[in-house]
Amino acid sequence: MKYSAIITDIEGTTSRISFVTQVLFPYAARQLPAFMQQHASEPAVAEQLAACRNLMQQPDASLDAIIAQLQQWIAEDKKATPLKALQGMVWQQGYQNGAFTGHVYQDVFDALSRWQQQGIKLYVYSSGSVQAQQLLFKYSDFGDMTPLFSGYFDTRIGAKREMSSYAAILQHLQLPPKQVLFLSDVVAELDAAAPLGIGTMQLIRDGQVAGSHTIAHNFNQVEELIA
Ligand SMILES: CSCCC(=O)C(=O)COP(=O)(O)O
Numbered sequence: 001m002k003y004s005a006i007i008t009d010i011e012g013t014t015s016r017i018s019f020v021t022q023v024l025f026p027y028a029a030r031q032l033p034a035f036m037q038q039h040a041s042e043p044a045v046a047e048q049l050a051a052c053r054n055l056m057q058q059p060d061a062s063l064d065a066i067i068a069q070l071q072q073w074i075a076e077d078k079k080a081t082p083l084k085a086l087q088g089m090v091w092q093q094g095y096q097n098g099a100f101t102g103h104v105y106q107d108v109f110d111a112l113s114r115w116q117q118q119g120i121k122l123y124v125y126s127s128g129s130v131q132a133q134q135l136l137f138k139y140s141d142f143g144d145m146t147p148l149f150s151g152y153f154d155t156r157i158g159a160k161r162e163m164s165s166y167a168a169i170l171q172h173l174q175l176p177p178k179q180v181l182f183l184s185d186v187v188a189e190l191d192a193a194a195p196l197g198i199g200t201m202q203l204i205r206d207g208q209v210a211g212s213h214t215i216a217h218n219f220n221q222v223e224e225l226i227a
């Protein structure tokens with residue numbers, strides 16, 4: 001195995017796209033208004049409200065205006081950092097009250113378990129907040145998978161289609177790029193990582209359009225390709 005670390009995307013890579021678009025996003029859209037009304041004054045939520053006002057360029061935006069903006073961002077799948085932070089807080093309630101469990105493909109659970117045993121460090125990089133990532137794997141279909149991972153990165157390190165985000169992640173990992181493999185279903189994300197010398201592989205599970213990266217249909221194939 002030539003890689004010391006593997007970084008994986010979530011939506012479309014470890015987990016089914018429809019779990020995010022048909023379960024998580026609608027749950028957040030339904031629950032956000034009540035959640036915001038109840039928790040607006042708490043420091044963690046107030047911080048995200050301030051970030052929303054900043055992004056909206058409306059320093060005096062009312063709570064109702066922010067909620068409407070958040071609903072629009074959810075509908076557009078906008079990867080806005082304050083939206084992602086607030087979604088994570090709302091999903092926590094859903095996971096804890098058993099409304100859903102985190103979808104993870106069987107081949108992902110199996111391969112990640114093997115890779116960790118082989119000493120490969122495993123990381124997640126998703127547009128979902130670190131809290132949302134940890135929740136998905138803590139309450140996964142296979143139970144608590146968080147012990148498999150050595151770290152998590154979200155949009156606070158940068159957007160997933162920007163090369164500078166992967167440079168910042170390499171700084172954190174303190175590894176040469178050729179020892180790092182990035183797995184994603186989105187070509188633009190792989191295109192951003194590859195010029196740095198990071199190994200890339202595209203997961204095609206749901207009919208995604210292929211780019212110029214090595215293709216795998218599941219994590220068992222990833223393992224065969226990097227052996
Ligand atoms: C952490 S689960 C929710 C995923 C999410 O909110 C999202 O926007 C998907 O982003 P990804 O980078 O995993 O494709």
Ligand SMILES: [Mg+2]
Nearest residue numbers: 009011012185
């Ligand atoms: Mg993805």
